[in-house]
Amino acid sequence: MNIVLKIQDAARQTSKLNKLLGTVSLTSMIDLLSSAGLEANPRLSKVSRVTDDIEESLAKEPEIFHFMSKGILVAASTVEELDRSRFRLEFDDPDLEGILDGGHNSLAAGRFILRKALAVRHGEEKADAMMRPLKTWEKFKSAWTDNLDLVREEKAAIPEIRMPIEVIYPSDDTEGFAYFQEKVLAINAARNNNAELTAEARANKLGYYDEIKAALDPALVTEVEWKTNDGGRIKVRELVALSLIPLSKIEIKETEQVRRSPTVIFSSKGQCVDLYDKLMAADGVAQETKGNIVEVVDPKVKSALALMKDMPRLFDLVYKLLPEGYNKAGGRFGKIDGVRMAADGKVLKSHYYREPISYSYGDGFMYPLVFGLSSLMRNTDDGVTWITDPDAFIKKNMPTIMKSFYAMIAGVNFDPAKVGKSGGAYNLACDLVAAAYKDELLRQHGIV
Template sequence: MNPNELLIRFETVDRQTEGPVTRLIGFARARNLLPLLDAADLEANPRTAKVGQITADIIESIQTSPQLFPFKTKGILVASANCRELERRRYHMTFENPAIEGILDGGHNTLAIGLHILGAAGVEPKELKKVKSWPEFKIAWGAHHDKVKELKATAVAGEGGPLDFLVPLEVLIPADPDDEIELEAFTSSLFEICAARNNNRQLADEAKANKKGLYDYLREQVPSDISKRVEWKSNDGGDVKVRDIVALSWIPLAVAALPDGLSAPRTADIYSGKGKCSMAFDALMEHPAVSTQTGDGTFELHNVAIASALKIAGDMPALFDQLYAAFPGSYNRNQGSFGLLRAVTPADKLKAKPRTPYGKTNSAYRYPDGFIVPLAVGLRALLKTETDGKLVWKTDPAEFIEKHLDEIVRKYKVLIQAFSGDAQKIGKNEGSYTLALDAFETELLKLAQNA
């Protein structure tokens, strides 16, 4: 088998189908999850699991009450677009796209189970204590794979050994893998499922980031009329979510020089992977090359390049609103009928007048921001890096949008038609961002030639 291919056996399993998704749900013994620990990674999970009190509690539960463990935990959630049912409740699956397939939720459970197995296989406690995160665990797991195989061979099944405890396991697979449309709908749904399963913890992580001061500089750059409505602190009543502002910040941040070892999230994550954007932002702002940790545990920004990118990030909510308000008119002026798109509702058909996402100004339509995020990312074409590393606008972005949006939308409209007006598909498709960026670059080149 290749490294992303595995065979899982359930002890008990039920099959549930709704729409494009089928869920296999049941219990699997730890011994039968060894292939999952071999093959799967946490790339699809919005958080990298770390060793801490949570993993310690899980390991203690496994060791002290293994018979109750499957009822104390929600277990592990896995997704595979290519899964084949075999005999005896066995399933053969591959993870062809690690960005959305693999372990979607339950990373800390998986890490704790793996550490427990390594301990049972005879790995020294002193060595296990050095493991602090999932990547370090995977190194240790590979280094001691022979010991794990020996443990499985010697610990006879059914005798209550260290590999006999049950783990709740969910596997999401396509309802109809032979139908290309249904398969695409399945893969698209994985983004939303993953975000929803991790949503509660995500909010907690954002609250911690705010407490650490990671949002302080960004908050200062956002215009006060918008900033005052952002929920910078959980449950403080803001009608704009901080994760939306943080996701937009990656439009300029991805252009800036990031410290070694850090990378920007996928461009489409600005729309469909905001949890990943938040995680990447936290990692950036906590990096010693970017911020200095003070005595009270907060972080103070000192990186000039990142500061300049965050200053531009402060412009993004207002620019997004400008695009949102102007886009329908540009679409209609390009022989389009924006109000007839299935995701669009005209203002005269709504009781409450639609508003732009951030400034909450009046809008002629209510529609998903999946249409607009690629255009907002296209603004990267208007950014340049100075010799001192600072990021600046090449030209006034608001004026550029006002003068050139119609021509940009003329090219962009082809994409909307290709996806039959499905805003989710547009927002999740990396090609949308490439097309939008190219359209902005073309108009910028024309501007330079006519100067």
Template sequence: MPPSASPRLILRFAILAEQPNTRDEDRLSHVQVETSIAGIKRYIGFVRGRDLFPLFDNVSLEANPRAAKTGSVTDAILHSLETTPELFPFKSKGILLGTSNYEALQRSRFDLHFEDPSTEGILDGGHNMLGIGIHMLSHVLDEAELGRITLWEDMKEQWDAHRSELEGMKEKFDFLVPVELIVPANVDDEFNVQQFEMSVLDICAARNNNAQLTQETKSNKMGLYAEIQSRLDKEIADRVEWKSNEWESNESRPIKVRDLLALAWIPLNKASEERLLPPGHSVAPQNIYRNKGECSKLFDKLMVNPEVTRRTDGPVHELINATVASCFDILKDLPKLYDKIYADFPEAYNSHGYRFGATSIVKIYDPARRSAAKDKSGFVVSQPLTHYLGLKVSYRYPDGLIMPLVYGLKGLMKIEGDRVVWSTDPFLFLDRYLNDIAGAYRLVLDMARFDPQKLSKNEASHEFAVGEFEKALIKHRSKAVA
């Protein structure tokens, strides 16, 4: 396959081995070779630091499942490069590259084309690339400037700004780096190329297992979250940790993607009950709170179903199911509704003459009252924030207390054709009826003795909440008719 017209990236190996090589192919039958390498050819060897410049110039870490950021790993890489560079190729697992479009040139050089940065390029070794880049930049930046580099993007910005200075001293960087390049065994065989593209994601995930690659990170690379991400309000989408380690440590806590996937099962369960999903796809209501990992796995199982998505480019999946798409439209509202219930429920509960703050697991933010109180155990010093939007609220309490109410929103959903839609504006509905629902909900709170674990791990409490929303909706409709 001749390289396309995309910019050329020439990578030169100082020492190179090919697996399987020509002698292997002569010795084994075609079937044996194909079986032994699964349609993949591997080049392994060492590349000098200065010959990595084309990678730094042209390649992102988009294909690497984990976002690289500074920490103990990069500190160790920097220490090795500074103190024992001759041992670095034996201390480091190096860099893994992958592409389906390449050409082997003379003198151990390769013309590489990473046409799809989301699945090709640097598959593993992002921290090595970041550490090596910082090491090179240490020759042109002062300590304060180096200290401001936290993420790959920070390093790349400095790399581009000081590229000409680095070029002038590149001969200094003669240390060796282990590099592995995987490519299709036969680039002229279209089936082999497609097979390779589908295998890259699994290889990438397996290589990152030692770094605790999450299932969500792999699923994100498969495109399973793309439709969710595109629908969410930017202020929420920007706070979701779509891939491991991408969240800066100095930021407020990120939203875990599995939190969103758990919420997605509220409308998905509605669709499942109406037999609009492939058979066998639903979750127990209580698992939305107690077992979000299971919700994530079942979400993946649904999304790779051929009735729901189809493969497009290699491992990437495209949503084709209108019902699931409508559930994601519903999901867009659920984080905001979650926060609204969390913020408004205490006062809705108190509106019936009860005291939401009477239990020890509920803490109140009221600096004036706290200052005057002899017993300050019922107060918090810092103001609580809601989970998704970070809205300021006056009560801090376990989310388990209101999770059945969040699931109760399913009672406001209906079916139109093959789509799940809201029966009424859920925000206005909560403004009008949350007080009524809170009064009835006291029953399950009392039965669980305000224990969030008992409450949210009990399926009956979730179905009770759905029933209360449905009754309030009937009341709302009767008033509208009258």
């Protein structure tokens, strides 16, 4: 993929990495926004006070906008100088190249351009109405693509406004491209630190979550907020916390804290992200493929993460069946403070698969039971596997397990947060699951 940009007042800085600096007009940015996108930027932009201020500056201070903005930072594998201040930029790898920093500037400029083109065709009032829903990069990009022919036709309506631009690209020597691949993500992360780039976004960019993505039910992959502000309803840190359950079966230093204090999967998702990052950075777990992007190579870690195809489904199943088991144990789940019941037209849905459920309640009640499913996992030379069908086990044994776990809930005055933060609840859940499985084996052999 390549584009040609007219870069005014271009200046070069050469070193082990090369940099091209200058300004581009908004009309020149059309091809950049259409081709390079924000694929290399780990933080997807959305409409906010920042973008509103940028759009206002574009409208009210067009002559000095390039003095008011830091502009955009672009990485390209090749930069070729043409005539008349034009440069050909080639983008070979969307994981590393494209717009590294300046997502808000890119979104604001794109919205400004699109609004101008729509106003020519439909009038100012209708153009404003059409722009109003385009509050995320994803929604904007869809509308941009649909109207790209119109944008190109109405270039004359776009004011002559200049945007500062920096282009990073490899040097021409034999080691230049390897060095570029190695350093571009570090530059990416450093530039985005000022924008509160989350640990999850950095880890996603480094490929730490690719194995989870590969194992996850495809129906859920697009529902996850892998990048900050990309609109997914499922937070990636929730999946990371669930992944630590099968990973805790691997007795290595990086998973020891989860075995010692499993409450972390409920009470500190941020700490879960840190533990997972340390695991991915441990010797032998993953190896670099390009730049700093890694892939998991440790077979046991791969096998544990493969169980992520099951964990969200089992989370929902435990959540759904716990109240029924509680009631069979003699309690009245609907009477607990904070518990909501699906009644009078209320529709309650499970967290991951959005299936109908009868009760909504604090996750602390059931996180120990989800962790307890680790008692149904075995760590062998071949990796981490289930020793029995977990879905069938939960459906059959939840009432039995709840006969004892009921006392744990009652013992903390029915407070889900206290259950979720109680190490004893996790130990009890593991023991109850293990005992129920042992009883199943005994029954299968006719011993009980």
